[in-house]
Amino acid sequence: EVQLVESGGGLVQPGGSLRLSCAASGFTFSNYWMHWVRQAPGKGLVWVSRIKPDGSSITYADSVKGRFTISRDNAKNTLSLLMNSLRAEDTAVYYCARVSGLWAFDIWGQGTTVTVSS
Amino acid sequence: QSALTQPPSASGSPGQSVTISCTGTSSDIGGYNYVSWYQQHPGKAPKLMIYEIIKRPSGVPDRFSGSKSGNTASLTVSGLQAEDEADYYCCSYAGTNNWLFGGGTKLTVL
Numbered sequence: 137e138v139q140l141v142e143s144g145g146g147l148v149q150p151g152g153s154l155r156l157s158c159a160a161s162g163f164t165f166s167n168y169w170m171h172w173v174r175q176a177p178g179k180g181l182v183w184v185s186r187i188k189p190d191g192s193s194i195t196y197a198d199s200v201k202g203r204f205t206i207s208r209d210n211a212k213n214t215l216s217l218l219m220n221s222l223r224a225e226d227t228a229v230y231y232c233a234r235v236s237g238l239w240a241f242d243i244w245g246q247g248t249t250v251t252v253s254s
Numbered sequence: 255q256s257a258l259t260q261p262p263s264a265s266g267s268p269g270q271s272v273t274i275s276c277t278g279t280s281s282d283i284g285g286y287n288y289v290s291w292y293q294q295h296p297g298k299a300p301k302l303m304i305y306e307i308i309k310r311p312s313g314v315p316d317r318f319s320g321s322k323s324g325n326t327a328s329l330t331v332s333g334l335q336a337e338d339e340a341d342y343y344c345c346s347y348a349g350t351n352n353w354l355f356g357g358g359t360k361l362t363v364l
Contacts, residue, residue: 171353180257180358181292181300181343186351195351231299239347240290240305247299 138162138243140232145248152222152252158215158232158245166190166210169235172217174228175247182228185217186235200226222252258283258344258356265362271332274359276344277325282354284325288347291320291329294358295340303342304329331361339363 144156158170172184185196185206194206205218215232229249233241259277266272276283276291283289289307292300302311304320307327317332327346331338344356 173355181294181345181355182257183345183353183355186353193351197352238290238302238305238309238311239288240302241292241300241345242302242305242311244299244301 140234140243140245142230142232142245142248145230145250147251147253148222149254150223150252153218153220154222154250156217156219156230156232156248156250158217160213160215160234163234163243165208165213170208170215171233171235171241172206172215173231173233173241173244174226175231176225176228179228181231184230187215219250222250224252226250227252256354258346258354260342260344260356260359262357263360263362265364266331266334267364268334268336270334271330272334272361273328273330274342274344274361276327276329276346276356278327278346278348278354279325282325282346282348283322283327285349286347287322289320289322289327290345291318291327292343292345293338293340294343300343334363336363 141159171186203221207216229247231247232245234243291304294300307322308320348354
């Protein structure tokens, strides 16, 4: 079964850091662009970041640039998102998602919740 | 870049058709054929319903269809069923390695 499973969410104080992980299974992870998408409580989906299959190209949304770092370990089939200098507005459910040749997010994880609050 | 513009709500009775619009600019929807639509039930992950404007992944009912005209994309749900009640999001590639989502439309089946 093709699957993405996120972990690492939790409660963190403003200015703190958190590392999210996404474990992939059921497909050849190293062949796919991978993304992070977030959804604040009661709000819509917002694209956060993406990484090329070999990790050589990375892009961030302006709202997280300089604070978040996306990475991947193709040997371990794992996608990561290191989040530093967290702000209240980063509070959201974070989804990892696969983009295939369909130019669409065809596989999504179940999401992990990040809450930034003192 | 600003999110794509969707109506906050839409509704229809069982068996009817409803169309949800998604308006962007020439830099996103109007500039690329990479528009996709996602269905999200409460507390669940989004599910891909339409990609490349008009194509349906396997397993998605043919009641769901997509189209595009200029800077506006649309999702039409025909023969509405109770299980179609959900939030729907459009998405477009926006060039320079960016992706934009719409604000979402809550579809209610009356």
